[in-house]
Amino acid sequence: MKVNLNIDVHHLTRVEGHGNIKVRVEAGKLREARWDVVETPRYFEAILKGKHYSTAGIFTARICGICSIGHCLASVRATEDAFGVRIPDAAAKLRLLAKHAETLQSHWLHLFFLAAPDFLGLPDAIALRKKNPEIVAIALRLKGLANGICDLVAGRTTHPVSILVGGMARMPERAKLLAFRDQLDRSLEDISAVVGLFRNLSPKIPDFSRETEFVSLKGVNEYPFIGGDLASTDGVVKTEREYKAMTNEYVTPQNTSKWCKLSRDAFAVGALARINNNHGLLRPEAARVADLFGLRPVNHNPYMNNVAQLVECVHCTWESIRLIDELAADPAAPTMAEVEPRAGEGVGAVEVPRGILYHQYAYDKTGRITKANCVIPTTQNNANIHIDLNHLVKKFSADANMTDEKMELLCSMLVRAYDPCISCSVH
């Protein structure tokens, strides 16, 4: 029996933003498999022209409701690069702590609320709460803890207020930092329960691999999140300022998000890309969890991004504890450097939950923007999702028992595995 499939998902659910999946298979032959981003364009780069440097970070945070801290960090880093500002060490530590907390809240949100329902055959986490309240209670504790740290360090989780050009507006109260340290320590027990839960679900990870190029920051001594060289699993290495050689954005007629490519037709970014490029720099506690799931570089199964996110949650929890210890040892450390605007260009690269993010600004001598460019992780993933989708449909439509319903779930799970931030990708 050769299968006929017809799938038309208008505005995929349980993802951030608006994207469509279209699949047509006739008598076992793939006619069409598409991933199209139809989000409304927002023109952030055009709006940025003429704006004051103090506006850029606060404005570009609004590109994304989930990774606004990451956008703000990339933005101030680009501006500091342009002005030649070096931020104090304590500010760098606070920024990394805020980054870890954002990674944690975003990954927990994705794993429990967006991805897990597919593995459990449920429509959403609301149904999961009825069926298994204990799991949702753990999810809420973990996500709430991460949001609490964001609020303390960045002033707010969504659209932060304390991340300024030159550093961080203030050092959080030492007692409050240490209270979160205790909570992080206690959360390790919840995390080990979560690892057990996902281990039980892991046989349901679809068996699908496609050789892919993975791009991320390249760590030197630490698993990288903020700044540094860029690397791909095909062996390309560039400096932060050369980011355009990594992204090669182009516009397609069907999509309001741009597409990107490097050594092949497309590449992938995100937690899996970071681990594929920096596995040796994971904390041993996190590397052990990667081993448990058989996640070794270079892993080419896009669904394994869910596992990679879980591994990063372990890494970021341990690293947050370390950072709080270091910050608490010097509560009076300065957090702001002097800022003197000057004409010039700068780039900031930051690993946000969904992958590597770049902001680039050119400034005039009064500190107003003359040109802006932001390259978003999901923008870099969209072409890869589209090509994955073609290979996935080809592979699974060979199965004579394939149905529209089963194929739709496989396709939706594939897109969700990338944890796309679609409004971000159309900024």
Add this chain to the structure above:
Amino acid sequence: MKYLGIAPARPKIGVFDFTGCEGCELQLANKEETLGPFLDAIDIVNFREVTTAQGDDYDIALIDGCISRGDEIERLKKIRQNAKVLVAVGSCASFGGVNRMKNVLDLAEANTEVYGKEFKETLYTRSIKEAVKVDLEIPGCPVSKAEVERIVQHLVWNVAFQFPNYPVCLECKQRFSTCRMEMGELCLGSITRGGCNAPCPAGGLGCWGCRGPAPAPNYKEFLALAERKGMDMQLLAERLNFFGGFEGVLK
């Protein structure tokens, strides 16, 4: 859940997103310590970002984002027809939010700047009330979940909700935050509607006015004060036009 032996209405809610970052709807899933009781008080029948269920039988439609393309107007009109009560959630829905800054650009030029020769359809930004009738606006970038909870409590008990009639300044003083204006920084707290509990000045940033004007704002005295303090008036205009709530106050 009962109060004095009386069960509240459990309204069916749909959450819908248009042009924006979806950060406001995400706030509905935050404030984890009270998320359970919040979800018990309402019945979510349509919320694309968190569930595959997509019902049309909602009483209350919560709208996140603003309008910036023709197809969005059609989608919004259908939602308006289905909903008994339509609530604009966040600054984008209430006044266009940061997207309103697009409205001073030439759209063809903006399109070339971002997409080059490839044309993408776009309209000048509209708030939700500029497209359909709105029953309630909850401003904020993002909205305060605590305030959304208070509003939902009023809705389920069928009690009219009143926004605070004082500015952010008052809540800032209650938190003992140091006055940003006194520190020589721009702050719109004295003219912006309260209810957010002033998180920005507490976090080291003056108020940027995301909640729009407080009742009867004294713009004349505010602008005179900013001038007396030697503030950068070009930057002040940039701040006042940032979220779209103070359009026309300072060009």
